Amino acid sequence: xxxxxxxxxxxxxxxxxxxxxxxxxxxxxxxxxxxxxxxxxxxxxxxxxxxxxxxxxxxxxxxxxxxxxxxxxxxxxxxxxxxxxxxxxxxxxxxxxxxxxxxxxxxxxxxxxxxxxxxxxxxxxxxxxxxxxxxxxxxxxxxxxxxxxxxxxxxxxxxxxxxxxxxxxxxxxxxxxxxxxxxxxxxxxxxxxxxxxxxxxxxxxxxxxxxxxxxxxxxxxxxxxxxxxxxxxxxxxxxxxxxxxxxxxxxxxxxxxx
Amino acid sequence: xxxxxxxxxxxxxxxxxxxxxxxxxxxxxxxxxxxxxxxxxxxxxxxxxxxxxxxxxxxxxxxxxxxxxxxxxx
Ligand SMILES: Cc1ncc(C[n+]2csc(CCOP(=O)(O)OP(=O)(O)O)c2C)c(N)n1
Ligand code: SF4
Ligand code: SF4
Ligand code: SF4
Ligand SMILES: [Mg+2]
Numbered sequence: 001x002x003x004x005x006x007x008x009x010x011x012x013x014x015x016x017x018x019x020x021x022x023x024x025x026x027x028x029x030x031x032x033x034x035x036x037x038x039x040x041x042x043x044x045x046x047x048x049x050x051x052x053x054x055x056x057x058x059x060x061x062x063x064x065x066x067x068x069x070x071x072x073x074x075x076x077x078x079x080x081x082x083x084x085x086x087x088x089x090x091x092x093x094x095x096x097x098x099x100x101x102x103x104x105x106x107x108x109x110x111x112x113x114x115x116x117x118x119x120x121x122x123x124x125x126x127x128x129x130x131x132x133x134x135x136x137x138x139x140x141x142x143x144x145x146x147x148x149x150x151x152x153x154x155x156x157x158x159x160x161x162x163x164x165x166x167x168x169x170x171x172x173x174x175x176x177x178x179x180x181x182x183x184x185x186x187x188x189x190x191x192x193x194x195x196x197x198x199x200x201x202x203x204x205x206x207x208x209x210x211x212x213x214x215x216x217x218x219x220x221x222x223x224x225x226x227x228x229x230x231x232x233x234x235x236x237x238x239x240x241x242x243x244x245x246x247x248x249x250x251x252x253x254x255x256x257x258x
Numbered sequence: 259x260x261x262x263x264x265x266x267x268x269x270x271x272x273x274x275x276x277x278x279x280x281x282x283x284x285x286x287x288x289x290x291x292x293x294x295x296x297x298x299x300x301x302x303x304x305x306x307x308x309x310x311x312x313x314x315x316x317x318x319x320x321x322x323x324x325x326x327x328x329x330x331x332x
Binding site: 004006008009010011014015016017018019020023027028030031032033034035036037038041190191192193196197232233234237 | 263264265267272274275276277278280281282299311313314316317318319320321322323324325326327328329331
């Protein structure tokens with residue numbers, strides 16, 4: 001950068017990336033480095049690029065992302081714990097012209113909300129489900145979730161999850177892929193630039209699918225909970241690659257959109 | 259030959275010092291400051307002029323606090 005000043009580069013015509021206005025200016029309530037924030041941002045970028053922000057209704061869960069409606073500058077409704085797919089069902093059926101999505105953690109979607117998730121997916125509701133799987137109950141202090149890996153430590157499995165005593169982790173994404181009501185089921189992550197780009201494409205596809213009126217598009221984002229895992233954000237992303245991805249492999253599981 | 263130069267602006271008061279942007283930068287532009295912001299976080303800051311405006315750092319920043327500029331120079 002020999003003979004050009006920063007002021008010459010920092011001109012409006014050279015702007016290539018800034019936070020979308022569909023995220024409010026409130027500071028996110030998430031811990032430093034948490035994938036919830038990244039996922040919020042790319043959902044909002046997709047809505048902006050599709051120009052459907054005025055036609056979209058999001059459902060916030062219970063969990064760390066309970067306040068998602070404070071950050072996503074669109075119409076939102078907050079559901080009782082685990083009930084987001086039921087609420088989304090009602091909203092989409094009453095307002096079929098709207099794009100409707102849920103945003104749910106693994107405790108919300110795969111524990112208390114298992115029934116709602118499975119039945120909405122089996123009925124083939126025409127909604128998008130975004131599933132943030134960090135293998136733990138982040139909000140309440142890092143308790144074991146159905147998604148916690150075998151041997152993984154949590155505040156309620158301090159010696160690691162013993163599957164004989166505590167049962168096996170639940171792969172909700174593989175499970176819903178078996179149901180006739182899902183048309184697109186994929187697992188992604190948001191910890192590197194290339195993964196963020198892939199996840200954004202998947203979320204875009206999920207929202208585009210809603211125009212087909214054919215069923216649920218389900219996007220799992222394997223994410224970190226560095227506070228619950230008791231690691232730094234960068235360590236947690238590495239741990240996620242080494243431990244979460246072998247058990248929760250990334251990629252499309254079902255694409256049935258034709 | 260046309261060359262691309264870039265620059266980033268970090269909203270240091272909103273940065274949480276998570277460091278996720280650091281390994282994402284192919285040019286090793288970013289480092290955490292020894293100073294802290296109003297919330298007590300060691301915020302991220304550019305430490306050299308090698309930015310190409312590739313946007314990697316901004317794309318992975320969980321708090322969306324990085325703005326990126328890119329300019330072609332002849
Ligand atoms: C009916 C009910 N039961 C239990 C709780 C307590 N609770 C709050 S958040 C949560 C788990 C959230 O975990 P997850 O969905 O994985 O979200 P994360 O915080 O990890 O993103 C629980 C059990 C509650 N708020 N309401
Ligand atoms: S507790 Fe975990 S999931 Fe919740 S904001 Fe912190 S890092 Fe994210
Ligand atoms: S835009 Fe690219 S080169 Fe510039 S600081 Fe960010 S990651 Fe590094
Ligand atoms: S990723 Fe964002 S919040 Fe984290 S250190 Fe970098 S600029 Fe700050
Ligand atoms: Mg969780």
